[in-house]
Amino acid sequence: MKLAARVARVTPSLTLAISAKAKAMKARGIDVCSFSAGEPDFDTPEHIKEAAKKALDLGKTKYGPAAGEPLLREAIAAKLKRDNNLNYTAENVIVTNGGKHSLFNLMLALIDRDDEVIIPAPYWLSYPEMVKLAGGKPVIVPTTAKNNYKITPEQLDRAITPQTKLFVLNSPGNPTGSVYTPDEITNLAKVIVERDILVVSDEIYEKILYDDATHLSIGAVNSQVFERTITSNGFAKSYSMTGWRIGYIAAPLEIIKAMNTIQSHSTSNVCTFAQYGAIAAINSSQDCVEKMRLAFVERRSIMHDAIASIDRLTCEKPSGAFYLFVDISQTGLNSLQFCNHLLESQQVAAIPGIAFGADSCIRLSYATDPISIKKGMERLDRFVRSC
Ligand code: GLU
Secondary structure (H helix, E strand, O other), X not given: OOOOXXXXXXXXXXXXXXXXXXXXXXXXXXXXXXXXXXXXXXXXXXXXXXXHHHHHHOOOOOXXXXXXXXXXXXXXXXXXXXXXXXXXXXXXXXXEOOHHHHHHHHHHHHOOOOOEEEEEEOOOOHHHHHHHHOOOEEEEEEOOHHHOOOOXXXXXXXXXXXXXXXXXXXXOOOOOOOOXXXXXXXXXXXXXXXXXXXXXXXXXXOOOEOOOOOOOOHHHOOHHHHHOEEEEEEOOOOOOOHHHOOEEXXXXXXXXXXXXXXXXXXXXXXXXXXXXXXXXXXHOOOHHHHHHHHHHHHHHHHHHHHHHOOOOOEOOOOOEOOEEEEEOHHXXXXXXXXXXXXXXXXXXXXXXXXXXXXXXXXXXXXXXXXXXXXXXXXXHHHXXXXX
């Protein structure tokens, strides 16, 4: 069988592969502690499920517009104004099958052969693969733990070439949990405007912030950067709606029209009645979001304290998202060896940092219950002692 050459250019998603393996082991009765996928363990809040059930009963079971239900697009535009100070209309919004689908469609809509896309490392593992699938070239810019894994304006400026089309900004970030300060965002915006490139701001972890961290959407800095900004977000992480597959992008009209054309020939609309759940999520009280965030605050402390007490492991206490990015270099193992042995010998699932462009680290998600976190950290301690 001769497959298309593009298949050989990409690797399958390791986050999905490892979490599927951990789930399969659990189904076989093995006592696995899984810190693999970034998936909150909470059920979707009741009022969101009720709204989707009601939509089903009301017959919201037909095709809808490819770009999404008008009511949802309006609710998203209003949310972006209210929470993010971004002046989009409903026409500037497209609803997609999850944050991943948003970004994939965006790459197809924007990236031509050999266009360069700047991605700071560590990065969420799907960004470079999506760029490659679209025929473009990911330009990886390494960051350091010393700078909290954040790209500096100087680094961004140096990475820009005449082929640069797009810069991928992800704050709060996966896998590191780093959050750019408003000043840092403003300084990156200056480079974007001066060098006239586009930026996609992946804000999927926007609501999961700790201590005194704040979130500034880069598109809100000024009108010049707004024209060059694509804002990406979704419902999975804030509302524990991972399986619903609902994300969105807000951007200049031309980009939304292009994405709509692509979507109209690929997936069509997102599941119609599910979109009514999303409308309820966005238009109702946000108490459920805060309740889950407070649970993450506690889990972050439990996991971080445990890691801090394990010799030869180091990690920053992150300001956002729900991951710890743990440096394992003192154990002498690379990240794949570390994660494979950890799963085999202690039944603890973690994601090797190599998937995110940082082989000296592993990613642990603490979007799971405190008992499993405590148990998993005891096993991790035992494992590191044995290395
Ligand atoms: N974004 C989540 C993660 O990084 C979900 C898995 C995926 O889509 O990669 O774990």
